[in-house]
Amino acid sequence: MEEKKNSNEVTSAEYISEREAKTVKELFKKYLKSYKEKDVSVTDKEWLEQLFKTELSEVTDEEAKQDAEEIVESIKVFNSNLQSVNEAATRGISKESWLADKMQEASVGMAVNEYGEVLQSMDNILYQKNMELADALQRSTDGNIKMSPNLDGNIAENMIAKTTELSGFSQGKNIKVEVRDVFTENSVDVRAINLDTGKYQNYQLKFGKDAKATIDLIERGNYNNQQIIVPSEQLEEVKAHFKAKGSSKTITNHIDAWGAKGKKFTKEDMKELQVAAQEDGIMPSMDYSHYQTKDLAMSIGKNAGAMALQAAAVTTGLNVASKIFNGEKVDADEIVEIAIKTGADTSVKVVTAGTLQVAIRKGIISFIPKATPAGVIAYIACVGIENVKILAKIASGELSMTKGLDQMGRVTTSMVGGLWGMAKGAALGAKLTGWIPVVGAPLAVVTGFIGGMVGYFGGSKIGDTIYNAGKKVASAARSVAKAAVNGLKSAGRAISTGISKVGSAIGRLFS
Known part of the structure; x- marks a missing residue:
């Protein structure tokens, strides 16, 4: 049975719960x-x-x-x-x-x-x-x-979706895998669509810091008719937890959409890619005059x-x-x-x-x-x-x-x-x-x-x-x-270099 929460409790989706806040308050006192x-x-x-x-x-x-x-x-x-x-x-x-x-x-x-x-x-x-x-x-x-306070969670959605789409493309399959960017309660994270038949499959990604945190995230929502995707290293523990409760949830570590299989990732993979995107993706390769540095500042x-x-x-x-x-x-x-x-x-x-x-x-x-x-x-x-x-x-x-x-x-x-x-x-x-x-x-x-x-x-x-x-x-x-x-x-952003650097970082994952 899912743990019942006080209806007045602010969940961690809003960064800090009342229980955590009370602990900080007592520490400060x-x-x-x-x-x-x-x-x-x-x-x-x-x-x-x-x-x-x-x-x-x-x-x-x-x-x-x-x-x-x-x-x-x-x-x-x-x-x-x-x-x-x-x-x-x-x-x-x-x-x-x-x-x-x-x-x-x-x-x-x-x-x-x-x-x-x-x-x-x-x-x-x-x-x-x-x-x-x-x-x-x-x-x-x-x-x-x-x-979500964790950028790596957003990266996980995009990486798992795009690797599945690439897998389908390489096999000649007419599929689309989209990150939906919908933020209502229990909304679908990723949807795979068979463009030939119109059929689709919904996915919910839960990438907690460890298996216990991921289980907690899953239990907070109602994800019926969605397959749950979790980090590879947490898969067995998460599956065992829900199996012991008699749950029929489909829990896996990758998307398999009509034979197109997305890449499996660990939580650490996502953190590394987050760092790669935020470090490598923002490093331009150009010369800077004094005017440009002043303008940047x-x-x-x-x-x-x-x-x-x-x-x-x-x-x-x-x-x-x-x-x-x-x-x-x-x-x-x-x-x-x-x-x-x-x-x-x-x-x-x-x-x-x-x-x-x-x-x-x-x-x-x-x-x-x-x-x-x-x-x-x-x-x-x-x-x-x-x-x-x-x-x-x-x-x-x-x-x-x-x-x-x-x-x-x-x-x-x-x-x-x-x-x-x-x-x-x-x-x-x-x-x-x-x-x-x-x-x-x-x-x-x-x-x-x-x-x-x-x-x-x-x-x-x-x-x-x-x-x-x-x-x-x-x-x-x-x-x-x-x-x-x-x-x-409106000031305009020269971010193409950054995007190409992120692309290079992503490319390294397939090498």
């Missing part, structure tokens, strides 16, 4: 208490290092020290960047121009081609993530994203601004935060209340980053990869805290909606400036690719949740005020965000 009780002589770095040693048994002393240093340094860089971009704004300098200059400064010592390539990489990644966010928001009238700034607007339109995280505090009277924590009202927030950012680091490493926040660099996790914390401060100012009337959205854009731009510092000179390294899965919808959801949660720790009244302000801002942001995304699209 525990760590905030620990932080306030630490001796004044204990530095933030030392406190984080001890936290990781205590809470993460698999982490070595050296790793705990390194992660603590990276978090503290990243918070410092973020705060410095935000102060700088705000000062530039008072002088009439746009956040895009600020970021272009910041990136140029940080590129000292890099060859022109290397600098241009890394710029192009970041620009393409941010553009891609903006399009994913825009697509998600177009499917959602309330800003509550219901989309400005484009990155525009992408950052569009991402901030779209993130403001996403209410998933705020909704989850509100639900887990529903009906609970929360006494204001002084350190949090002061951070929200005065901006003296480094301590809260440290505690938030530490909480996120533990939650992600333990798999409590499962949609963010465990291998995400500690510095990236620190930036997520910083964006969440800064945005909740902005929402508080909008709620109090200190900031207008328009100015608040502009300030949120500066917050995201500050983050991108910090990511650039991590990425420069590492075009093919983990420091560039480590943050790719986090930006876009995942960033929007988790920063909304973190901001909302911290708001409630400032007191029930502050939390409710921030939640209500967030809903209003989301409504206002949608139309502005749509215009910004349309502007990105």
Whole structure:
């Protein structure tokens, strides 16, 4: 029998469940208490290092020290960047121009081609993530994203469909295998059609991180009249589970459509292809003049601004935060209340980053990869805290909606400036690719949740005020965000090189 879920539970299809969120809330409460009780002589770095040693048994002393240093340094860089971009704004300098200059400064010592390539990489990644966010928001009238957080799942659909179609073509079969891109509940992922007879077969792809996760995904839906496709290494365990329950589901690891057999893939295959697409697919092979790099840097700034607007339109995280505090009277924590009202927030950012680091490493926040660099996790914390401060100012009337959205854009731009510092000179390294899965919808959801949660720790009244302000801002942001995304699209994108690189990566799978 399928496990029954509480009807009020937010499923993992929306990134984070109420159960997971409550666990993060308790961790934050525990760590905030620990932080306030630490001796004044204990530095933030030392406190984080001890936290990781205590809470993460698999982490070595050296790793705990390194992660603590990276978090503290990243918070410092973020705060410095935000102060700088705000000062530039008072002088009439746009956040895009600020970021272009910041990136140029940080590129000292890099060859022109290397600098241009890394710029192009970041620009393409941010553009891609903006399009994913825009697509998600177009499917959602309330800003509550219901989309798969894992790009490899989307790749799996396309790869399994296309390899089946290629198999049919090589055999002279008149078939079509399409990825349907329909996102209603229990919708069909892939449909194989016999163009001679008009008959078709529907398929549902479930690629969880392991067999248990895949089984859970299958049991959440009603996929009658659909064959289930799962990763090859999980097939036997998944089949055995449903056979033991007396289920008649057809579960396999590939499509067999009238003799046309698609390729079988493991979860790791999909992850490798995801990396190949995101690394190799965005590396252009051209020369870059100073004008082109400046233009690229400005484009990155525009992408950052569009991402901030779209993130403001996403209410998933705020909704989850509100639900887990529903009906609970929360006494204001002084350190949090002061951070929200005065901006003296480094301590809260440290505690938030530490909480996120533990939650992600333990798999409590499962949609963010465990291998995400500690510095990236620190930036997520910083964006969440800064945005909740902005929402508080909008709620109090200190900031207008328009100015608040502009300030949120500066917050995201500050983050991108910090990511650039991590990425420069590492075009093919983990420091560039480590943050790719986090930006876009995942960033929007988790920063909304973190901001909302911290708001409630400032007191029930502050939390409710921030939640209500967030809903209003989301409504206002949608139309502005749509215009910004349309502007990105109309600017034109030279992505043919990227597509050919992805094609080459896909081609390698058939060699």
